[in-house]
Amino acid sequence: MKKKFQKALQPGQTWFYLLFLLFAAGGLYFSLWYGAAGIAVCGILRLASLRQESERKRQVQDLMENIEVSGGEIKPAVTHSPLPTVVALATTGEIVWANEAFAEISGQFSGARHMRMTELAPTFETRWLIEGKEEFPGELRMGRRAYHVFGSMIPSGAGQMMMLYFIDCTEYVRLRDAAETRHPALAIIAIDNYEELMKNATDSEKSAILADIDRRLSEWTRDSSAVLRKYDRDKYIFIIENAELDKLAARKFAVLQEVRDIRNHEGVLATLSIGIGRDGETLAESYQYAGLAIDMALSRGGDQAVIKNRYTFEFYGGLSEEVEKRTKVKSRVVANALSQLIRDSSQVLVMGHKNSDMDAIGAAAGMVCAARVKGKPVHIVVDQQHTMASDLIERLESLPEYKDVFISAEDAMIMCDFNTLLIVVDVNRPGYVESEALLQSINKVAVIDHHRRAADYIENAVVSLHEPYASSASELVSELLQYLVPNNDILTGEAEAMLAGIYLDTKGYSTRTGVRTFEAAAYLRRAGAEVSDVKRLFQSSFDQYMERQKIISSARNCGQGVIFALTDQEIDRIAAAQAADELLSIIGTRASVVAFRSGVDMAVSARASGQVNVQLLMERLGGGGNHSAAGAQLKNTTPEEADRMITEAIHGYFADQESEAQ
Numbered sequence: 193m194k195k196k197f198q199k200a201l202q203p204g205q206t207w208f209y210l211l212f213l214l215f216a217a218g219g220l221y222f223s224l225w226y227g228a229a230g231i232a233v234c235g236i237l238r239l240a241s242l243r244q245e246s247e248r249k250r251q252v253q254d255l256m257e258n259i260e261v262s263g264g265e266i267k268p269a270v271t272h273s274p275l276p277t278v279v280a281l282a283t284t285g286e287i288v289w290a291n292e293a294f295a296e297i298s299g300q301f302s303g304a305r306h307m308r309m310t311e312l313a314p315t316f317e318t319r320w321l322i323e324g325k326e327e328f329p330g331e332l333r334m335g336r337r338a339y340h341v342f343g344s345m346i347p348s349g350a351g352q353m354m355m356l357y358f359i360d361c362t363e364y365v366r367l368r369d370a371a372e373t374r375h376p377a378l379a380i381i382a383i384d385n386y387e388e389l390m391k392n393a394t395d396s397e398k399s400a401i402l403a404d405i406d407r408r409l410s411e412w413t414r415d416s417s418a419v420l421r422k423y424d425r426d427k428y429i430f431i432i433e434n435a436e437l438d439k440l441a442a443r444k445f446a447v448l449q450e451v452r453d454i455r456n457h458e459g460v461l462a463t464l465s466i467g468i469g470r471d472g473e474t475l476a477e478s479y480q481y482a483g484l485a486i487d488m489a490l491s492r493g494g495d496q497a498v499i500k501n502r503y504t505f506e507f508y509g510g511l512s513e514e515v516e517k518r519t520k521v522k523s524r525v526v527a528n529a530l531s532q533l534i535r536d537s538s539q540v541l542v543m544g545h546k547n548s549d550m551d552a553i554g555a556a557a558g559m560v561c562a563a564r565v566k567g568k569p570v571h572i573v574v575d576q577q578h579t580m581a582s583d584l585i586e587r588l589e590s591l592p593e594y595k596d597v598f599i600s601a602e603d604a605m606i607m608c609d610f611n612t613l614l615i616v617v618d619v620n621r622p623g624y625v626e627s628e629a630l631l632q633s634i635n636k637v638a639v640i641d642h643h644r645r646a647a648d649y650i651e652n653a654v655v656s657l658h659e660p661y662a663s664s665a666s667e668l669v670s671e672l673l674q675y676l677v678p679n680n681d682i683l684t685g686e687a688e689a690m691l692a693g694i695y696l697d698t699k700g701y702s703t704r705t706g707v708r709t710f711e712a713a714a715y716l717r718r719a720g721a722e723v724s725d726v727k728r729l730f731q732s733s734f735d736q737y738m739e740r741q742k743i744i745s746s747a748r749n750c751g752q753g754v755i756f757a758l759t760d761q762e763i764d765r766i767a768a769a770q771a772a773d774e775l776l777s778i779i780g781t782r783a784s785v786v787a788f789r790s791g792v793d794m795a796v797s798a799r800a801s802g803q804v805n806v807q808l809l810m811e812r813l814g815g816g817g818n819h820s821a822a823g824a825q826l827k828n829t830t831p832e833e834a835d836r837m838i839t840e841a842i843h844g845y846f847a848d849q850e851s852e853a854q
C-alpha cells in the first residue's frame with residue numbers, strides 16, 4: 193500500500209500532475225495570476241513528461257525493431273517467441289517491454305510494463321549482469337515456479353537496458369531438491385572414553401553401560417529412517433538421509449546430552465563424538481568426510497558432533513571438559529618419524545605462533561636441541577618485535593649454541609630450499625603461525641601442538657603430533673626428546689625454556705595438568721632445569737602490574753558467572769592475559785573475558801573453569817584457543833563495538849547452551 197502510494201506520487205505518474213493541478217487551482221482562490229501561472233506550469237510539465245515518455249517508447253520500439261539476427265528482423269519472432277523475454281531498465285529494473293510468453297508466466301499481460309522485476313520476483317538482482325555474466329546465479333523464483341534466467345545489457349538512447357530470457361526449471365528444481373533431501377549422509381559415532389569407562393568395571397557393569405549407550409542411540413534415531421550399526425567395541429556407523437540429519441542437527445544432537453547421563457561406578461561419565469560426512473560426490477567421499485569429521489571432533493576434546501561437507505566443518509556441542517586420553521605409543525612413533533625426517537633434511541626451521549610466548553619458544557628450543565644433536569643446521573623463526581617471550585629469547589641467545597639461531601621470517605624465506613623441514617609448534621591454524629608465507633613455501637612440514645582444532649588447520653603435514661589433552665607444546669616436545677636425544681645433550685637453558693612453557697600453560701601447575709605433565713617436568717628437572725630460575729621469568733614489571741590492576745578495576749559482572757573487563761587503552765598482552773587469569777580466581781566466576789585495544793583492533797583474552805568452554809565463546813568472535821584459555825582479535829573495531837559484540841557473544845553462548853540442555 194505504502195509502495196503504491198509512493199509510486200503514484202512520483203514525477204511522471206498521472207496522480208502527481210493531478211495533485212499539482214489541485215494545488216495550482218487552489219492558488220486561484222488567493223491570486224488569479226499565481227493560480228493561472230501554476231496551472232500553466234503544470235500543463236507544460238505534463239506535456240514535457242508525455243513527450244519524454246513517448247520518446248522513450250519510440251527508442252525502446254526502435255531498439256526492439258533494430259535487433260537483428262543474421263540480417264533479419266526478429267521483432268515479431270521475439271514478440272511471439274515461446275521463450276519468455278523481457279526488456280527492463282538496468283537502473284531501476286522497470287519493465288519497458290515484455291513478450292506474450294512472459295505475460296503468460298508472470299500473469300501480468302499489460303500490467304507487466306512499468307512494474308519492476310523485483311515486484312514479480314523479489315530475489316531478482318542485477319550484479320551478475322554488471323559483472324558481465326550471462327546467467328543469473330541459481331534459480332529465480334517467480335510465483336510458484338522457478339526459472340533459469342539468461343540476459344545481457346543493451347545500451348540504448350533510453351538508458352542502459354537489460355534483456356532477460358526465462359527458462360522454466362521448476363520440475364528440475366523439484367527433482368534436485370528431492371534428491372538432495374534424500375541423499376544419504378554417513379556418520380561415525382565413537383565412545384570417547386571407552387577405556388576409562390570400562391576400567392575396573394565388572395563384566396555385568398560393562399554390559400550394562402554398553403547396553404545403555406546402545407539403547408539411547410537407538411531411541412535417538414527411532415523416528416527417522418536411519419540405519420545404525422555397531423562395527424567395533426566403541427564405534428558405530430550411521431547412515432541417514434540429509435533431511436533427517438537436518439532435524440537431528442536442529443535439535444543439536446540431543447543424544448550427546450542423553451549419553452552424558454550414563455556413568456560408571458567410579459562416577460566417570462560416558463561421552464560420544466559424532467563425525468558426519470555429507471554432500472560427497474559418492475558414498476565413499478562422504479565416508480572420507482566422516483573420517484575427517486570424527487578426527488576433528490576428537491581433536492577438539494570429544495563430546496561433540498562435527499559435520500564435514502564439501503567446503504567446511506560445522507560444530508555442535510563440546511561443552512564438557514576434556515579428559516586425558518593419550519598413549520605414549522604415539523609419542524614414540526612420532527619421535528621416530530621426526531628423527532628420520534630431520535636426518536633426511538638439508539636444514540630445520542622451527543616456528544611457533546604470532547606473538548610467540550614462552551610455550552612456543554620453549555617447544556622450539558626443544559626441537560633445536562633435537563636438530564643440533566643430529567648435526568643439522570637449525571633456526572627458530574620469530575618476530576622479535578612482537579613476542580611475549582623476549583626475556584627467554586635473550587637468555588637463550590646468551591648461550592654459544594644459540595648464536596644466530598633466532599632469525600626473521602624474511603631471512604628464513606631466503607634461506608629455505610626444497611629439502612628444508614619446517615617444524616611448527618604450539619599452533620595448528622595456518623593464519624596464526626608466525627609466517628604464513630613461509631608455511632606455504634615449504635612442503636615438508638611437521639606440526640606439534642596441543643590446541644583444539646578449529647575449522648582451518650594445517651593440512652598435509654608429513655608428521656603431526658596433535659594432543660589437545662596435553663598441557664602445552666613444551667610438554668609434548670619434552671616427551672619427544674626422551675626418544676630423540678640422550679639426556680645429557682639437553683642444555684640447561686633449553687630444559688628451563690621448556691619448563692617455562694609448561695609453567696606458563698598450567699599457570700604454575702594449577703590447571704590442565706595430567707600425570708604426563710609432571711613426568712615431563714621431572715625429566716626436565718633431571719636435565720638440569722632450576723625451578724627458581726624459571727619462576728624468575730614470570731616476574732611482572734611494575735608497569736605490567738599496574739596495567740593489570742587497571743584493567744581488573746574496570747571489570748563488571750555479566751551474570752551466569754562471567755566477569756567482563758574492557759579498556760580502550762592499549763595494554764600489554766601479557767598483562768591482559770594475567771588479568772583474565774586473576775579474574776577467574778574470584779569466587780563464583782566460571783569465565784572471565786578481558787578486551788583491550790591493539791592498534792585499530794580490539795584483542796580479547798578469555799579464561800574459564802568447569803563447564804564453560806571459552807573456545808566456543810571466542811569462536812563466535814572469529815578467535816580460538818582451548819576449552820579453558822582462548823582469545824580473539826576483533827579487526828578494525830572500536831571499544832564500544834567490541835563491548836556490544838562480546839556481550840552478544842556471551843548471551844548467545846549461554847542461550848545455545850540452555851537450548852542444548854533442554
Ligand SMILES: Nc1ncnc2c1ncn2[C@@H]1O[C@H](COP(=O)(O)O[C@H]2[C@@H](O)[C@H](n3cnc4c(N)ncnc43)O[C@@H]2COP(=O)(O)O)[C@@H](O)[C@H]1O
Nearest residue numbers: 549551580766769797798815816817818821822823824825
Ligand atoms: N585471534 C586469535 N585467534 C585464535 N586464537 C587466539 C587468538 N588470540 C588468542 N588465541 C588463543 O587463545 C589462547 C589464549 O591466548 P591469550 O593471549 O589470552 O593467552 C596466551 C598468552 O597471552 C598468555 N601469556 C603469555 N605470556 C604470559 C605470561 N608471562 N604470564 C601470563 N600469561 C601469559 O598465555 C596464553 C598462552 O596460550 P597458548 O599459546 O595457548 O599457550 C591461546 O591458545 C591463543 O592461541
Ligand SMILES: [Mn+2]
Nearest residue numbers: 549551552618
Ligand atoms: Mn603459546
